Amino acid sequence: MTSQEDNFMRKIEADEKIEPKDWMPEAYRKNLIRQMSQHAHSEVIGMQPEGNWITRAPSLRRKVVLLSKVQDEAGHGLYLYSATETLGITRAELIAALQSGEAKYASIFNYPTLTWGDVGAIGWLVDGAAIVNQVSLQRTSYGPYSRGMIRICKEESFHQRQGYEALLALANGSPEQKQMAQDSLNRFYWPALMMFGPHDSESAHSAKSMEWKIKRETNDDLRQKFIDQTVPQIEVLGLEHPDKAIKWNEERGHYDSGEIDWDEFYSVINGNGHCNRQRVEHHIAAHDEGTWVRDAITAYNEKKNAKKAQNVA
Amino acid sequence: MNTEKLELFEVFIRSKRGLDHKHIGSLHAEDHEQALEYARDCYTRRSEGVSIWVVKSNDICSSQEDDAECFYDPSDDKPYRHATYYVLPDPVNNM
Numbered sequence: 002m003t004s005q006e007d008n009f010m011r012k013i014e015a016d017e018k019i020e021p022k023d024w025m026p027e028a029y030r031k032n033l034i035r036q037m038s039q040h041a042h043s044e045v046i047g048m049q050p051e052g053n054w055i056t057r058a059p060s061l062r063r064k065v066v067l068l069s070k071v072q073d074e075a076g077h078g079l080y081l082y083s084a085t086e087t088l089g090i091t092r093a094e095l096i097a098a099l100q101s102g103e104a105k106y107a108s109i110f111n112y113p114t115l116t117w118g119d120v121g122a123i124g125w126l127v128d129g130a131a132i133v134n135q136v137s138l139q140r141t142s143y144g145p146y147s148r149g150m151i152r153i154c155k156e157e158s159f160h161q162r163q164g165y166e167a168l169l170a171l172a173n174g175s176p177e178q179k180q181m182a183q184d185s186l187n188r189f190y191w192p193a194l195m196m197f198g199p200h201d202s203e204s205a206h207s208a209k210s211m212e213w214k215i216k217r218e219t220n221d222d223l224r225q226k227f228i229d230q231t232v233p234q235i236e237v238l239g240l241e242h243p244d245k246a247i248k249w250n251e252e253r254g255h256y257d258s259g260e261i262d263w264d265e266f267y268s269v270i271n272g273n274g275h276c277n278r279q280r281v282e283h284h285i286a287a288h289d290e291g292t293w294v295r296d297a298i299t300a301y302n303e304k305k306n307a308k309k310a311q312n313v314a
Numbered sequence: 315m316n317t318e319k320l321e322l323f324e325v326f327i328r329s330k331r332g333l334d335h336k337h338i339g340s341l342h343a344e345d346h347e348q349a350l351e352y353a354r355d356c357y358t359r360r361s362e363g364v365s366i367w368v369v370k371s372n373d374i375c376s377s378q379e380d381d382a383e384c385f386y387d388p389s390d391d392k393p394y395r396h397a398t399y400y401v402l403p404d405p406v407n408n409m
Contacts, residue, residue, distance in 0.1 A: 018332030
C-alpha cells in the first residue's frame with residue numbers, strides 16, 4: 002500500500018470523514034458517484050408518481066401537503082447532486098447518465114400511482130424505507146454525503162407521517178376507502194422491501210462499500226429493521242399484512258418474513274416495470290422544455306455584463 | 315503598512331472532519347494566500363481546526379434585513395412542513 006492509501010484507510014478505520022480535497026482511491030470515488038447520483042436521481046424521478054396526484058388530491062389540505070412534499074424531493078435532489086459534484090463530476094454528466102439509462106434510480110418509482118391511497122402508501126412505506134436507509138447513511142464515510150443525509154433526514158420526517166395519516170383516514174373511512182388503503186398497501190409493501198436491494202450474498206457493491214464505510218449496515222439488516230417497524234403500523238391501520246408468512250421470532254428478536262419475488266425485482270431494474278420508459282421520457286421532455294429558461298438566464302447575464310462594461314467605458 | 319489597501323476576507327474553519335466549515339471571523343490581507351496564512355496564525359493557534367476557507371468579503375452576496383419579510387414570512391403559514399403537525403395514534407407516534 003502506498004502512504005496515500007495507508008493514510009486514507011487509517012481515516013476510514015478511525016471513523017473519520019473523507020472530505021472533497023482529500024486523496025481517495027479511484028474506486029472509492031467511482032463507487033460514491035454511483036451511489037450518490039443514484040440517490041439524487043431517485044429524489045428527482047420520485048416526484049413523478051406523487052406529482053400525478055397533486056391536481057386530484059381529495060382536499061385543499063392534502064393538496065398543499067403533497068405540493069410541499071414534492072417540493073422537498075426537488076430540494077433533496079439538489080443537495081445530493083451538489084454533494085456528488087464535489088467528487089469532480091458535472092451536473093450535465095450526471096443528468097446525461099440518468100437519461101441514457103446508464104445510471105439507475107430507485108426501482109419503486111417505476112410502479113404507477115393508480116389511486117389516492119397510493120400517495121399515502123408512498124409517504125408511509127417508500128419514504129419510511131428511505132428514512133431507514135438514510136438514517137444509517139448519516140454515518141457514511143464521505144463528509145458531504147453524511148451532512149446531506151443529516152439535513153434530509155431532518156426535513157423528511159413529515160413525509161412519512163403525512164402518508165400514514167392519509168392512509169389512516171382511508172382505513173377509518175367507508176368500506177370502499179378501507180379497501181383502497183388495503184389495495185395500496187398490498188401493491189407497495191413488497192416493492193418497498195425491494196428498495197433495500199438484493200440479499201447481502203447477491204449484492205455486487207456491498208462488501209467494498211461496507212469496508213470503506215460508504216454503507217454502514219447491510220441491505221438485509223436495514224430491511225429487517227423496516228419489516229419490524231412496519232408490523233405494528235399495519236395493525237394500527239387495521240389492515241391485513243400482505244406477507245402471510247410474517248411471524249414473530251422470539252429467539253432472533255425479529256419478525257420472520259416471506260421471500261421477495263426477486264424475478265420481479267430484476268425485471269423492473271432491467272427496464273420492464275410499468276413506468277420505466279415513461280419516467281425517463283418525462284424527465285427528458287421536462288429538461289428540454291426548460292431549455293428556454295436556461296437560455297434566458299444566459300442572455301440576461303450577457304446583457305447585464307455588456308451594460309456594465311459600457312458604463313465603465 | 316497601509317491597511318486601507320488591503321482587502322477584507324471572511325474566515326471559515328472546519329473544527330473536525332465531517333463537520334461544516336463555520337464562520338469564525340475576518341481579517342485584512344493582500345491576497346488569498348496571505349489571508350490563509352494570517353487565518354492560521356490568527357484563528358487556529360490552539361489547533362481549532364483541520365481546514366480553513368478564506369473568501370473575499372466583497373464576494374459574499376447576502377440577504378438584507380429589509381428583505382426578511384418577503385424572504386421568510388411565506389413559511390409562517392405552512393406548519394404542515396413540520397413533522398409535529400401530524401397527529402398519530404400513540405403506538406405509531408415514533409415514526
